[in-house]
Amino acid sequence: MATVKGEIVVNTERCKGCELCVPVCKEKTIAMSANLNSKGYHFASSINDDCNGCTNCALVCPDGAITVYRVKLKEEKVN
Amino acid sequence: MSYIPTREEIIEDHDNVVYERTCLLTDNPLSYCPGCGHGTAHRLIMEVVEEMNLQADTIGVAPVGCSVLAYDFMNIDMQQAAHGRAPAVATGIKRLMPDKFVFTYQGDGDLAAIGTGETLHACNRGENITVFFVNNGIYGMTGGQMAPTTLPNMKTATSPFGRDTESMGYPLKITELIAMLPGTYYVSRQSVHTPANVRKAKKAIEKAIQYQKLKKGLCFVEIVSNCNSGWKMTPEESNKWMEENMFPYYPLGDIKVPK
Amino acid sequence: MKDIRLMKGNEAIAEGVIRSGCDGYFGYPITPQSEVLEYLMATKTKERTGMITLQAESEIASIHMVYGGAACGKRVMTSSSSPGISLMQEGISFLAGTELPCLLLNVVRGGPGLGTIQPSQSDYFQAVKGGGHGDYKMIVLAPASVQEMYDFAKLGFDLAFKHRIQVMVLSDGAIGQMMEKVELDEQIPRLTDAEIKQKYPWATTGKTPDRERNIITSLDLNPVKQEIININLQKKFKHIEETEVRFERIMCDDAEYLFVAYGSSARICQKAVLLGRARGIKVGLLRPITLFPYPSKELAKLAKQVKGMLSVEMSAGQMVEDVRLSVNGAVPVEHYGRLGGIMPAPDEVLNVLESKFIKEKNYELHTN
Numbered sequence: 001m002a003t004v005k006g007e008i009v010v011n012t013e014r015c016k017g018c019e020l021c022v023p024v025c026k027e028k029t030i031a032m033s034a035n036l037n038s039k040g041y042h043f044a045s046s047i048n049d050d051c052n053g054c055t056n057c058a059l060v061c062p063d064g065a066i067t068v069y070r071v072k073l074k075e076e077k078v079n
Numbered sequence: 080m081s082y083i084p085t086r087e088e089i090i091e092d093h094d095n096v097v098y099e100r101t102c103l104l105t106d107n108p109l110s111y112c113p114g115c116g117h118g119t120a121h122r123l124i125m126e127v128v129e130e131m132n133l134q135a136d137t138i139g140v141a142p143v144g145c146s147v148l149a150y151d152f153m154n155i156d157m158q159q160a161a162h163g164r165a166p167a168v169a170t171g172i173k174r175l176m177p178d179k180f181v182f183t184y185q186g187d188g189d190l191a192a193i194g195t196g197e198t199l200h201a202c203n204r205g206e207n208i209t210v211f212f213v214n215n216g217i218y219g220m221t222g223g224q225m226a227p228t229t230l231p232n233m234k235t236a237t238s239p240f241g242r243d244t245e246s247m248g249y250p251l252k253i254t255e256l257i258a259m260l261p262g263t264y265y266v267s268r269q270s271v272h273t274p275a276n277v278r279k280a281k282k283a284i285e286k287a288i289q290y291q292k293l294k295k296g297l298c299f300v301e302i303v304s305n306c307n308s309g310w311k312m313t314p315e316e317s318n319k320w321m322e323e324n325m326f327p328y329y330p331l332g333d334i335k336v337p338k
Numbered sequence: 339m340k341d342i343r344l345m346k347g348n349e350a351i352a353e354g355v356i357r358s359g360c361d362g363y364f365g366y367p368i369t370p371q372s373e374v375l376e377y378l379m380a381t382k383t384k385e386r387t388g389m390i391t392l393q394a395e396s397e398i399a400s401i402h403m404v405y406g407g408a409a410c411g412k413r414v415m416t417s418s419s420s421p422g423i424s425l426m427q428e429g430i431s432f433l434a435g436t437e438l439p440c441l442l443l444n445v446v447r448g449g450p451g452l453g454t455i456q457p458s459q460s461d462y463f464q465a466v467k468g469g470g471h472g473d474y475k476m477i478v479l480a481p482a483s484v485q486e487m488y489d490f491a492k493l494g495f496d497l498a499f500k501h502r503i504q505v506m507v508l509s510d511g512a513i514g515q516m517m518e519k520v521e522l523d524e525q526i527p528r529l530t531d532a533e534i535k536q537k538y539p540w541a542t543t544g545k546t547p548d549r550e551r552n553i554i555t556s557l558d559l560n561p562v563k564q565e566i567i568n569i570n571l572q573k574k575f576k577h578i579e580e581t582e583v584r585f586e587r588i589m590c591d592d593a594e595y596l597f598v599a600y601g602s603s604a605r606i607c608q609k610a611v612l613l614g615r616a617r618g619i620k621v622g623l624l625r626p627i628t629l630f631p632y633p634s635k636e637l638a639k640l641a642k643q644v645k646g647m648l649s650v651e652m653s654a655g656q657m658v659e660d661v662r663l664s665v666n667g668a669v670p671v672e673h674y675g676r677l678g679g680i681m682p683a684p685d686e687v688l689n690v691l692e693s694k695f696i697k698e699k700n701y702e703l704h705t706n
Contacts (some may be wrong), residue, residue, distance in 0.1 A: 006097075007089045018114030018314040024274055041113070049086075055098040056274040061119030063109050064100035069089045074082060135546045138404070138561070141555075150553045158371035161556035164402035166395065171406025171414070174390045176364050176531070179544055200395035239450050302700070318446045 006053025009070040015064040017041035021057035021066060030057055039059045084177045103134060103154045110148050113162045114314020116304030117145055117272040120213055121152050123281045124184070129287055137180045138172050140165040141267040143192075144186035145219040148215040151301065151307030163194025166201035169208045180291055188218045191227040191253040198253065207298035209287045212299065213253065215306040216241075216325060223309035230324055233310065246332070250328055258335040264296035266335035270303045272318040276331070295337065303329045341522040342589055343348030346547065347487040351417075352442060354491025356383055359526040360441075361412035362390040364403035366389045366422060366654045368372070369455040370511035371445035374417045387528055389419055389671070397422035399428030405694035408438035409554040411534040411541030413495050417443035419511070420453065420461050423471065431470030435556025439498035441491065442476070442506040444513035448679035455681025457602055461657035466629045473568060475575045476504045477582065477628040480600035484518035486627075491629035492526070496625060499538075501578055508629060512602045512681065584627035589615070596640055598661050599650040600626045602681060607650050609684035614691070621691060629657070634664035641665035646695035650687050651675045670695070 008029070015037065020031050027050035032042040044057075044066070053070025089095050103125035111117045128137050134155055141149040143162035150157035160168040165183035174179040190198050190212050201208065217235055218224040223239040228250050232241035258266040265287055269280035280302060287298035303325050305317035312320060344354065352374045353364065363383070365375045375393060383389035387488040404518045406416035418426065423444045430441035433440060463469075465478045475618060478498050481487045485510060494505040534544045545551040558564040586604075589611050590596065595635045597607035604625040613623040626633050641647070646669060649658035658673035665671060674690045676682045 002296045005083060005089065007086050007095075009090060011100075014108060014111035020114055020314050022271075022317070023315065053097050058098040059274040059277040061274065062111065062113075062115055062120065062122075064104060064118070064122050066098075067096060067100070068098040069095040071084060071089050071095050115429055135544045138410070138542050138544060147557065148552075150555060154545065155524075156545045156552045157407060157554070158542055159403070159553070159557055161402060161428055164398065164405075164429070167399040167402035168406035168409075170392070170394075170399075171362065171364060171403035171408075172410055174392060174403075175407045175412045175414070176543075178409055196395055200399065221688055 002052070003073055004052050004069050005073055006051035008046050008051055008057060009067045009069070011065040012043040014063045015043035016045060016063055018062065019044070020060050020062065023058040024060050026028045026054070026056070027051055064075060082320050090255045093228040097146060098239065100271040101129045104334050105152055105154050107151045109152055111145060112308045113309050114317065115145070116215065116271050116302065117213060119277065120211065120302050122283055122302065123277065124154055124182070124211060125283065127284045131288060132286070134178050136178070137182070138176065140169045140172070140181070140183040142183070142185040144189050146184055146213065147220065149184050163189050163192070164197055165189065166197040166206070166208070166210065169205070169294035170178065170206050171203055173206055177207070179336060180288060182211060184211045185213070186219070186228045187212070187214045188217065191251050192262040195253070199257065199260070202257040202260045202297050202299070203262045203298065205264070207291055207294045207296065209291050209298045209300070211284075212301040213304050214301055214329060215304045215309070216250075217306050217309040219309050223306070227253070228329070230328055252329070254299065254329070255300060262296050263335060264337055265290050265297055265298070267333045268303060268329060268331050270321070270331055272305060272321065273318065290337065303327070303331065343520050344516050344517050345520045346373055346485060347481070347484045347509060347690070348445065349377045350488035352377040352493050352522045353522060354488040355415050355441065355495070355526050356381070357385055357523055358492035358495050359413055359554070360389050360394070360415055360491075360495070360530045361405045361528055362414040363416065364392050364394050364414070365416050366378070366394050366397045366418065366662040367402050368419045368422045368516050371417055371419050371443065373514070374443065377492060377683060386610045389545060390527065391693065393454070397574065398429065401426040402489060402565045404440050405433055405438060405696070408440045409542050410434065410435065411538035411543065413528070415441040417445065419445045419447045420449050420458070425462065425463070429468040431472055431656040432556050433504050434470070434474030434476070435472065435569070436500040437556050440478070440504055441498060441501050444502060444506060444508050446510045448677070452640065455511060456654045456680040457513070457681060458679055459510055460653040460656065461508065461600060461653070462651065462653060465506050466660070475578070475630050476506045477578060477631070478506045478508050479625060480605045480629050481513055481585060482510050482601050482625060484513065484516060485520050487513060488501060488520050497582065501574060503578070508601070510602050511679070516552070578649055579631040582628060583631045583633050583635070585633040586625040586627060588623040588655040590623065590624060590640060590680065591620035592620055593604065593640070594620040595646055596644045597621065597650055597687070597691070598625040598626070598645045598647055598657070599623060600629060600657070603650045603652055604608065605680060606684050607687060610688040610691070613684055613688050617688070619692065619696065632660050632664070634660070637661060637664035638666065638668070641668040644669060647671045648687070648689075648691045648694065650682070652681060653677070
């Protein structure tokens with residue numbers, strides 16, 4: 001059972017579509033969007049809910065375009 | 080079954096942030112090509128300056144080259160040096176402002192070609208500055224010409240048939256050279272192309288900044304980086320090419336650590 | 339009682355910068371001015387006033403160390419001689435593009451190339467018209483005595499920071515090496531970092547929360563902005579031309595002929611004026627002290643009074659062009675100068691004046 005849940009927010013204007021974040025994501029959460037930003041780049045976006053907030057993508061992003069969130073999931077007492 | 084919050088719930092609470100862009104990078108969009116390591120290097124340096132609360136005490140020196148506009152991105156006081164002269168500029172600053180944290184940020188043409196003299200002598204005098212050296216084996220800004228660190232047989236705009244060591248000399252291992260000088264205190268070679276390397280590079284940058292306070296000599300961090308435009312590859316291919324070709328010549332790791 | 343000493347020119351300006359609150363000197367040995375660095379090292383500036391003295395690995399490194407210090411609002415200086423000053427030209431252009439105040443000393447020696455170590459004045463164009471790239475000017479002061487070598491340290495720094503400009507003291511091997519009596523002033527304390535931060539808000543003293551970051555750069559890829567930068571620079575140079583001209587008139591009031599000369603050549607012409615007066619020739623001397631801004635108005639005025647001007651300069655004729663520009667054809671202007679490091683004799687220059695303007699008789703020129 002997952003004990004954490006992560007989310008990434010991509011600054012789509014800052015992203016230059018270099019795709020370096022794609023291979024470092026172990027959960028295969030990131031792919032290039034079909035849409036373009038104002039500069040004509042396909043920006044990165046998350047395509048599934050498996051992100052665990054490991055920050056790999058943000059670490060390698062040359063433009064610092066990714067903000068990573070992570071929460072611990074509260075275990076509900078099941079008696 | 081634990082409750083699973085929605086994306087919106089997670090994002091709205093800023094306390095959930097585990098990684099975000101440092102406030103010491105300005106809002107200006109980076110001028111670097113998509114996938115270029117300069118942006119990552121800038122970010123790591125500014126993260127460390129932020130974490131060590133040094134913004135008010137830091138003076139940076141930008142070179143001539145791709146990172147000539149570094150001062151548009153680094154939210155600290157900076158000076159722009161003539162090509163190759165950043166170590167001399169930084170010497171002038173540090174000698175007269177000894178309590179400030181002073182660093183240069185230079186490329187391979189700047190540091191190991193025209194600025195070789197300044198590099199060697201700043202190291203030899205043991206200036207208490209930190210030098211960040213981004214080595215991508217090419218002159219990026221001017222359009223991909225051969226640099227002192229260009230590899231043998233590597234094609235560039237000025238070695239279109241590959242660097243012929245007979246007539247164009249050998250890749251210059253400037254970092255090993257300066258590590259031999261007693262004036263250098265900490266010398267390391269890192270890269271920023273994988274998460275693991277980014278973490279290691281950041282530790283090296285932290286040491287290179289902390290050690291400056293000890294006034295024990297010059298700290299030098301080389302960052303072997305990609306130049307996907309100049310090498311004419313995609314960013315991902317360039318990082319792979321870098322691992323296979325640059326790292327054998329420029330092995331990563333600490334080269335000189337204080338005793 | 340005034341502190342009076344017998345000093346070399348090079349030593350006098352070194353003492354001058356210490357006493358006018360200099361923070362840093364970065365230099366490199368070259369004859370005929372190595373004494374500046376030697377003197378500063380020997381007098382232990384760090385202990386005296388906290389001033390840093392550092393020998394660099396080249397003149398190029400020196401000028402960029404000056405750049406680094408000046409951009410922090412510090413009073414900094416370098417010195418060299420002709421070949422070394424040529425190496426510094428790119429750095430000087432960068433200092434001009436960033437409007438950084440500093441003091442530069444050129445103890446001129448014979449050129450071109452390795453030339454000689456004897457005195458010369460063949461760097462006038464480089465200093466006054468600009469030896470580096472781009473449209474820029476420096477204030478150029480021409481000392482004619484060891485006392486002025488001392489005085490121009492303080493004057494140079496004051497002008498540099500008043501106008502945020504580079505000030506070059508254009509001396510020569512003779513004035514650098516000769517010894518004369520010098521009256522020294524009280525020590526002016528160096529500014530503290532806090533005073534600098536307050537007086538020079540543009541300086542890179544570390545970005546504190548109360549202000550935006552300071553960037554010292556001469557780069558602007560946007561031509562519209564770069565033109566504005568250049569226009570503002572030109573406005574500053576114009577203002578300096580209107581307000582900072584300095585010269586000395588010697589026996590000009592009744593002069594019918596005029597020497598125009600600076601530095602060592604002015605000393606020689608001063609003697610030639612006396613010899614001329616003894617021969618019944620009413621000759622005077624106008625000695626420019628600032629070569630930029632040049633005393634053009636004064637010369638234009640004198641052109642209405644005299645019948646001819648002889649520009650005497652140890653060169654093939656550089657300042658003579660500015661004399662001609664100043665008088666604008668109103669009166670004939672000739673040049674006389676020895677080359678290769680040879681200094682002319684007073685009677686020699688007087689004979690040339692006579693032969694060019696007064697009698698057809700031309701004298702056997704000194705040839706050794």
